[in-house]
Amino acid sequence: MLYNNISELIGNTPLLKISPEVHKLENIEIYAKLELFNPFGSVKDRIGWGMIKDDINSIKDNRQTIIESSSGNTAKALQVLASSNGIKFKTVTNRIKVPEVKSILQILGAEIEELPGLSECPDPTDPNDPITYIENMMSVESEKYYHTAQYTNMKNPQIHYDNTGKEIYEDLGNIDYFFGTLGTTGSSRGTMEYLLEKNSDMKKVGIIASKGDSIPGIRNIDEMYEVGIFKKKLYDSIITVDSVEAVEWMLQLIRKCGVLGGPTSGAVFYGSLKYLRDIDKTLTEKKKAVFVACDRVEWYISYIQKRRPDIFDSSIKKDNIRNLSMDDLDKVIKIEIDEAEEWVEKNKPLIIDLRGNLAFKAKHIPNSINIIDNYFEELLDSGIPFSNNQTVLLVCPVGENSKKFAALLNKKGFKAFSLEGGIVSWRDAGYALERTILNETI
Amino acid sequence: MMKFTPIVSHTIKDFIEDKATLISLVDGLGSPLNVIFPQAIKQNIEEFLSVFKKHFINGKVFYAHKTNKSNSIVRQASFENVNIDVASENELKSALSNGFTGDRIEATGPKNKGFISLGLQHNIIFNVDNLEEFNQIISLSSHMKNRNKVKIILRFSGFKSESIKVLSKYSRFGIPANDIDIALDKLSEYKDKIKFLGFSFHLDTIDLKEKVIAIENCIKFFNIARDYGFEPHVLDIGGGFKVNYIENQNEWNNSISELKESILGYKESVTWNNQSFGIHNDKGVLKGALNIYNYYDSLTGSKYLDELLSTKLSSFQNRTIGTILSENMIDLYIEPGKAFVNQAGITVSKVNFIKQSSNGDTLIGLGIKRTDLVIGDQELFLDPVIIHNKKDMPLDKNKGVYFIGNLCLETDLIFKHKVFIDKIPSEGDIVVFINTAGYFMDFNSSDTIKQPIAKKVAISKTENGFKWYSDELYSPMNAL
Numbered sequence: 001m002l003y004n005n006i007s008e009l010i011g012n013t014p015l016l017k018i019s020p021e022v023h024k025l026e027n028i029e030i031y032a033k034l035e036l037f038n039p040f041g042s043v044k045d046r047i048g049w050g051m052i053k054d055d056i057n058s059i060k061d062n063r064q065t066i067i068e069s070s071s072g073n074t075a076k077a078l079q080v081l082a083s084s085n086g087i088k089f090k091t092v093t094n095r096i097k098v099p100e101v102k103s104i105l106q107i108l109g110a111e112i113e114e115l116p117g118l119s120e121c122p123d124p125t126d127p128n129d130p131i132t133y134i135e136n137m138m139s140v141e142s143e144k145y146y147h148t149a150q151y152t153n154m155k156n157p158q159i160h161y162d163n164t165g166k167e168i169y170e171d172l173g174n175i176d177y178f179f180g181t182l183g184t185t186g187s188s189r190g191t192m193e194y195l196l197e198k199n200s201d202m203k204k205v206g207i208i209a210s211k212g213d214s215i216p217g218i219r220n221i222d223e224m225y226e227v228g229i230f231k232k233k234l235y236d237s238i239i240t241v242d243s244v245e246a247v248e249w250m251l252q253l254i255r256k257c258g259v260l261g262g263p264t265s266g267a268v269f270y271g272s273l274k275y276l277r278d279i280d281k282t283l284t285e286k287k288k289a290v291f292v293a294c295d296r297v298e299w300y301i302s303y304i305q306k307r308r309p310d311i312f313d314s315s316i317k318k319d320n321i322r323n324l325s326m327d328d329l330d331k332v333i334k335i336e337i338d339e340a341e342e343w344v345e346k347n348k349p350l351i352i353d354l355r356g357n358l359a360f361k362a363k364h365i366p367n368s369i370n371i372i373d374n375y376f377e378e379l380l381d382s383g384i385p386f387s388n389n390q391t392v393l394l395v396c397p398v399g400e401n402s403k404k405f406a407a408l409l410n411k412k413g414f415k416a417f418s419l420e421g422g423i424v425s426w427r428d429a430g431y432a433l434e435r436t437i438l439n440e441t442i
Numbered sequence: 443m444m445k446f447t448p449i450v451s452h453t454i455k456d457f458i459e460d461k462a463t464l465i466s467l468v469d470g471l472g473s474p475l476n477v478i479f480p481q482a483i484k485q486n487i488e489e490f491l492s493v494f495k496k497h498f499i500n501g502k503v504f505y506a507h508k509t510n511k512s513n514s515i516v517r518q519a520s521f522e523n524v525n526i527d528v529a530s531e532n533e534l535k536s537a538l539s540n541g542f543t544g545d546r547i548e549a550t551g552p553k554n555k556g557f558i559s560l561g562l563q564h565n566i567i568f569n570v571d572n573l574e575e576f577n578q579i580i581s582l583s584s585h586m587k588n589r590n591k592v593k594i595i596l597r598f599s600g601f602k603s604e605s606i607k608v609l610s611k612y613s614r615f616g617i618p619a620n621d622i623d624i625a626l627d628k629l630s631e632y633k634d635k636i637k638f639l640g641f642s643f644h645l646d647t648i649d650l651k652e653k654v655i656a657i658e659n660c661i662k663f664f665n666i667a668r669d670y671g672f673e674p675h676v677l678d679i680g681g682g683f684k685v686n687y688i689e690n691q692n693e694w695n696n697s698i699s700e701l702k703e704s705i706l707g708y709k710e711s712v713t714w715n716n717q718s719f720g721i722h723n724d725k726g727v728l729k730g731a732l733n734i735y736n737y738y739d740s741l742t743g744s745k746y747l748d749e750l751l752s753t754k755l756s757s758f759q760n761r762t763i764g765t766i767l768s769e770n771m772i773d774l775y776i777e778p779g780k781a782f783v784n785q786a787g788i789t790v791s792k793v794n795f796i797k798q799s800s801n802g803d804t805l806i807g808l809g810i811k812r813t814d815l816v817i818g819d820q821e822l823f824l825d826p827v828i829i830h831n832k833k834d835m836p837l838d839k840n841k842g843v844y845f846i847g848n849l850c851l852e853t854d855l856i857f858k859h860k861v862f863i864d865k866i867p868s869e870g871d872i873v874v875f876i877n878t879a880g881y882f883m884d885f886n887s888s889d890t891i892k893q894p895i896a897k898k899v900a901i902s903k904t905e906n907g908f909k910w911y912s913d914e915l916y917s918p919m920n921a922l
């Protein structure tokens with residue numbers, strides 16, 4: 001299919017029927033609106049484009065910078081749309097919680113300003129919120145910025161009314177239950193309003209994060225009050241989901257349905273089931289439910305790692321420094337610090353310093369070489385760059401790490417020793433240390 | 443209904459339940475009264491030291507004396523494996539007279555001549571805030587014909603991140619990070635007169651990221667300083683490790699939701715004259731940020747330090763801060779305040795009277811004023827424990843009361859929010875404020891309108907029950 005501009009790929013996303021074998025409901029069909037199929041990977045692509053498209057020429061002509069408070073998907077969409085149109089974009093945020101999201105934004109070229117964290121002695125008169133910060137910036141140089149203001153911009157729900165809601169209706173007809181996650185609430189509100197006009201009996205359910213927990217892109221009930229376009233009364237029910245449930249059901253979506261949605265998709269899927277399970281048993285006729293799968297899984301790796309470390313535990317390799325026995329460790333010959341300098345003199349070992357580059361550069365034992373512990377671990381798997389008749393002395397900060405590596409080398413048939421007390425003891429004993437001084441060339 | 447149930451240590455719980463000692467102390471010494479439990483610091487210290495150990499770091503804990511004026515805490519600390527951070531001449535005198543020797547003392551904060559010269563006489567560490575101060579120290583030292591090399595740590599601020607713009611609040615403290623070369627040039631002029639230990643910062647934030655950036659910057663400074671021929675080996679990251687005051691996370695979350703809903707007007711007001719702590723209702727939308735201390739916090743004290751040291755730095759081969767410090771043989775100095783005195787003190791007041799306000803709220807008049815309990819204009823979200831001595835009256839638990847102070851001043855409310863209790867105390871009953879040793883009990887206390895400043899007593903738990911001493915006379919050696 002031929003397109004002339006990336007913005008043409010926004011919207012018209014697929015609607016996928018979730019297999020009853022996965023959701024186990026008998027009378028309700030569940031459909032997922034796959035917003036992750038948008039070109040920049042999320043439902044926010046629609047509003048990113050929708051909020052700027054009418055004014056794009058004047059933004060360009062006036063050389064304005066688009067500014068928004070977003071720590072995620074809206075920033076991604078706005079950044080790509082801005083830069084591909086030769087416009088600058090800046091996002092002001094109260095902290096991006098997931099490092100990969102920040103990395104993606106940096107790859108896309110976004111300018112990010114993060115506001116300071118809460119003071120240890122908070123000042124009641126300090127207006128420390130991003131919206132106030134943006135408003136202050138704009139009042140100083142109002143010409144310079146174009147504030148898309150996703151939280152209060154009525155174009156946000158309008159776009160979903162005009163497109164997302166209509167698309168769902170055209171594919172499915174009347175809907176009985178609609179589930180949306182509440183962030184800016186624009187997407188669920190606009191979509192819902194359209195579907196509600198078609199079927200005024202439709203139940204509207206909002207999904208929020210439990211307090212004290214975070215699910216990217218979803219707010220908790222307190223945070224909802226900070227959103228201008230949130231109206232509690234619009235929803236028949238509000239369901240709270242925590243991050244562990246969100247990740248678990250995200251995995252179900254990924255593994256059983258092939259939908260590579262992020263934690264938010266998992267949260268809304270789980271929230272739907274939480275709401276529908278009991279209702280399903282009371283039904284005598286078929287009903288249809290739709291939820292929105294907002295974005296993709298890839299940029300939440302560390303978020304998932306934190307909550308489900310079990311997924312990432314690779315099968316334990318035969319030998320590594322984490323599965324040594326006490327016996328292996330006890331067998332390591334430790335070179336006592338009192339005799340260390342003399343021992344080195346006599347045995348002329350290959351001295352391997354396992355510390356980081358900066359530490360090695362600052363101070364090291366003369367004639368030692370630097371192989372950082374994590375690289376060394378990889379080398380031990382792939383191929384060791386010295387022979388096994390070579391005596392090796394391993395050095396680390398206090399003699400803990402070096403003992404483990406020596407044990408592992410010995411198991412593999414090498415002659416490795418560990419410096420007791422590490423570089424700290426060597427320094428304290430007053431033995432010679434060197435510093436690397438490089439010729440700083442251009 | 444808002445509830446802020448405080449965490450109370452076993453020792454303090456036992457002491458309060460014991461009643462008799464507490465009542466006789468307040469009767470004998472007057473209201474308000476500060477009660478210190480100096481032995482509580484032992485566990486707090488132990489927790490920090492175990493984090494150092496876990497990361498193979500050579501670390502030192504400095505008690506930030508400014509947290510509390512109490513003698514007994516300093517005296518107890520002087521017998522423990524800790525050092526002390528003093529911020530004034532009188533704090534230095536307090537440290538010295540309670541048993542700290544000069545080698546265990548570090549001076550921080552703004553310094554005058556008296557403070558500097560006494561510090562030089564005891565050869566303490568100077569955490570230098572600016573180069574003008576450095577000049578003063580050097581000049582006083584040479585006038586005094588000081589034969590010791592002056593121990594110097596340089597304090598910096600205004601760190602920049604290379605990868606991302608993180609805004610920090612402007613600080614009134616420290617040398618601008620951009621001036622590192624100017625500072626080291628200056629130090630180089632006096633190489634024979636000083637012993638340059640290393641770098642420090644203290645950021646007024648509880649945010650890890652800003653601290654990580656500062657540490658990242660400082661680690662680079664070590665390398666720069668070596669080019670100047672110095673051998674710095676200390677990184678002082680200041681305090682700000684936080685304390686968790688509240689037992690239950692859900693209770694805290696729900697109560698804060700109620701507070702916000704009340705400010706938005708969805709619920710009946712729960713604050714005095716609709717005080718709103720930095721947020722306001724703008725056409726149904728909540729604007730601004732709720733500027734209150736997070737009395738519930740799951741990452742505090744030694745856990746916060748552990749998290750900081752476990753943070754990986756991408757600019758240093760993704761090694762953790764702990765590993766980097768350990769392998770670079772950099773000693774870590776920390777200056778905990780609140781976290782150091784966690785569960786080491788309570789503040790006690792008598793009930794003077796009960797009355798109704800002009801709009802029908804119940805007001806409980808106490809023998810204590812707001813400034814005897816809070817620092818600056820911060821609001822304390824911690825429910826007091828009430829000891830009912832005399833007859834009490836049941837109260838609808840959804841009604842709530844205000845606690846008011848003993849000043850003849852409209853704004854002297856102990857809390858500007860309602861406290862929901864189920865029994866109204868009567869005159870002579872006792873109200874206990876929990877965990878007040880860290881910056882609350884005496885930072886702002888005064889004898890305005892000649893209302894008394896709280897006296898302090900130190901309590902030690904012995905096999906034969908609780909024993910009390912005047913704060914000045916307490917020593918862990920008393921028990922021998």
